[in-house]
Amino acid sequence: MSKKAGAYHHGDLRSALLDAAVKVVEKDGVNALTLRTLASSAGVSSAAPYHHFESREQLLATIAAEGLVGLVSEMRRCSATAANPHLRLEALGRGYVRYALTHRGHFRVMFRPELRERLGKEMNRELGEGLVLLREAIMSCQSAGLAPAGDVNRLILLAWSAVHGACQLWIDGPLSYEGLVAGEDVLDSTVAGTLMELMTRTAITG
Numbered sequence: 001m002s003k004k005a006g007a008y009h010h011g012d013l014r015s016a017l018l019d020a021a022v023k024v025v026e027k028d029g030v031n032a033l034t035l036r037t038l039a040s041s042a043g044v045s046s047a048a049p050y051h052h053f054e055s056r057e058q059l060l061a062t063i064a065a066e067g068l069v070g071l072v073s074e075m076r077r078c079s080a081t082a083a084n085p086h087l088r089l090e091a092l093g094r095g096y097v098r099y100a101l102t103h104r105g106h107f108r109v110m111f112r113p114e115l116r117e118r119l120g121k122e123m124n125r126e127l128g129e130g131l132v133l134l135r136e137a138i139m140s141c142q143s144a145g146l147a148p149a150g151d152v153n154r155l156i157l158l159a160w161s162a163v164h165g166a167c168q169l170w171i172d173g174p175l176s177y178e179g180l181v182a183g184e185d186v187l188d189s190t191v192a193g194t195l196m197e198l199m200t201r202t203a204i205t206g
Helices: 010-028 035-042 056-079 085-102 104-110 113-119 121-143 152-172 184-205
Strands: none
Touching: 010 035, 010 056, 010 104, 035 056, 056 085, 056 104, 056 113, 056 121, 085 104, 085 121, 085 152, 085 184, 104 152, 113 121, 121 152, 121 184, 152 184
16 A cells, blocks of 8 residues: 555544455465554554554454454345245355355454454344344245254254355365365355255255
């Protein structure tokens, strides 16, 4: 960046620091992010980040909170116009994958265990809203005979684990190198579509 510390307005610098931090995490991972490297990335003095974030943990918690809000918002947006329970549940999965792949810096930070206590109620609220969307969609599928009957929690666990795990394996792991998915542009449809197909087939035959 060409701006120096004194050229930023107060709010502009905070936003610029957050943007720079997310880019560092996306490119080099969470361990590469320090307030000193952040200052260098943003083109400001080494003391500037401390005016907005008291510690690295507070900075990461802010990124995580942004990510959680964005994730749930994308899930809600993708599923809002779905014509039936089947499409609504699949759209939630697609929205999850799309957000993760387009906001990798946020995704790498959102669920870090050391941030759980610092995020507190904010994390519980956003995760709760996302789980409500998922629970309602699965229960609608159960009512329509499109998902196995019984304890909805086991289906929530399966759906969340499958979608989240696929995202993490693609972003940080070997999935993108093993040829199991044709490409990043079809990861959402492959994972969410296959999960929904298996769930529906189990409901019909089981």
